[in-house]
Amino acid sequence: MTPTLVRHHRYADSSAPADAGTRARDWAEIQERMLAPLYEAVYERLEVGTGTRMLSLGCGSGLALLVAASRGARVTGVDSDRERLALARERLVSGPGHDADQGRAHRPARLLDRVPTAVPDGEAPYNLLTAFQPIGCADGDSEGLAPALASAVPLAVRGATVVLAGWGPPERCATAPVLRVAARLTESARVPRSGAGWRPALRDDLEEVAARAGLKPDGSGRVSCPFGYADVDSAVRGLLSTGLFDTAIRATDRTQVEKEVAEALHPHLRPDGTVWMTNVFRYLVCVT
Numbered sequence: 001m002t003p004t005l006v007r008h009h010r011y012a013d014s015s016a017p018a019d020a021g022t023r024a025r026d027w028a029e030i031q032e033r034m035l036a037p038l039y040e041a042v043y044e045r046l047e048v049g050t051g052t053r054m055l056s057l058g059c060g061s062g063l064a065l066l067v068a069a070s071r072g073a074r075v076t077g078v079d080s081d082r083e084r085l086a087l088a089r090e091r092l093v094s095g096p097g098h099d100a101d102q103g104r105a106h107r108p109a110r111l112l113d114r115v116p117t118a119v120p121d122g123e124a125p126y127n128l129l130t131a132f133q134p135i136g137c138a139d140g141d142s143e144g145l146a147p148a149l150a151s152a153v154p155l156a157v158r159g160a161t162v163v164l165a166g167w168g169p170p171e172r173c174a175t176a177p178v179l180r181v182a183a184r185l186t187e188s189a190r191v192p193r194s195g196a197g198w199r200p201a202l203r204d205d206l207e208e209v210a211a212r213a214g215l216k217p218d219g220s221g222r223v224s225c226p227f228g229y230a231d232v233d234s235a236v237r238g239l240l241s242t243g244l245f246d247t248a249i250r251a252t253d254r255t256q257v258e259k260e261v262a263e264a265l266h267p268h269l270r271p272d273g274t275v276w277m278t279n280v281f282r283y284l285v286c287v288t
Contacts, residue, residue: 023241024083028061028091030238034227035132035165038281039064041223042163046128046285048073055126055155057115057148058133062088065109076110076126078148085111115151126156129163129288134281135209136166136201137179138244142209149213153288160288162215167201168222168280175227175277176200178239178264185248185257206284215286222282229275236261 048054050072059065059077061084068075069092079085092109110120119125129152135142149162156162170176183199210217229235236258239245249257268277 020081020083024061024081024087026237026241027084028063028087030229030234031241032060032063034225034238035134035281036063036067037225038132038165038223038283039067041221042130042132042283042285043068043071045221046161046163048128052128053124053126054128054130055115055152057129057131057145057152059088059111060084060133062091062109062111064130064132066091069109073128076112076116078112078115080113082113085113115148116155119155124157125160126152127160129153129156129160131163132165134165134167136205136282137176137199139199142205145209146212149209149215153213153215156288158288161218162210162213162286162288164206164209164284164286166206166282166284168282169203170200172280173201173278174268175239175279178261178268178277179244181257181260181264182245182248185260186251206282210284210286215288217284218287219285220283221285222280225279225281227275227277227279231273232262232265232269232275235265235275 042048046052048068048071052068052071052073054065054068054073054075056065056068056075056077059079060081062077065075065077065088075092077085077088079088088109088111092111129149131145131149135145145164153160153162167173167176206220207217227235227238229238239261240249240254240257245257245261265275268275270276
């Protein structure tokens with residue numbers, strides 16, 4: 001499955017400060033779909049279907065949940081971003097699992113702002129845990145993942161599958177030089193590097209998280225996830241919605257960050273005005 005170019009977005013002022021709702025919608029409408037090939041590859045490999053009970057950490061605005069539900073899985077999503085979570089609820093109310101003839105959801109998704117403390121009464125434990133938000137390109141971007149996994153693992157059956165995702169090698173990711181803008185702007189403003197945005201992905205990023213969470217690696221894979229945008233404006237808004245440029249924006253200002261990101265995108269601009277960047281993402285399959 002290859003992500004399609006998003007439709008053109010028209011904004012009165014692309015440099016205006018983005019509120020939480022606008023940023024979440026930029027993520028849902030522009031950026032989140034870029035990882036669809038990753039979701040599809042993992043679900044195909046694991047044969048996700050009607051017997052799958054999935055808990056997704058960092059579920060965002062719910063696209064990965066929607067794809068799993070379309071395959072018959074029972075899905076629960078957790079995300080601390082309430083705006084993204086609200087969009088996930090909008091998507092999943094009428095998504096797969098909703099019986100239009102009976103007017104009710106026979107496999108309702110559960111959407112939570114924190115990892116639950118227990119499996120709901122009458123339901124079986126989870127047999128698949130996922131963390132699709134890619135790590136490995138920002139300082140400290142995995143710090144909250146190991147504790148979240150530690151909270152989630154007790155809710156799963158013994159031997160449950162856990163999937164972690166991360167950025168591939170910088171030389172295989174055309175977006176890496178664009179993401180470096182965040183680190184450069186932050187460093188030029190003399191802000192401490194921690195949390196500054198981009199850093200080179202390391203070979204063992206995912207394995208280190210798995211080890212800290214007490215998980216046993218059981219295979220891995222790489223997936224091509226091209227980032228395709230209808231125009232530079234959509235690309236800038238999509239990339240800024242990831243949060244990877246937040247520290248740079250605080251260190252300088254949004255207008256400066258948007259300008260430099262747009263300049264960094266020029267090598268990926270096509271004659272028709274679209275933007276296309278090839279990337280490789282990695283996933284690690286573990287067992288509890």
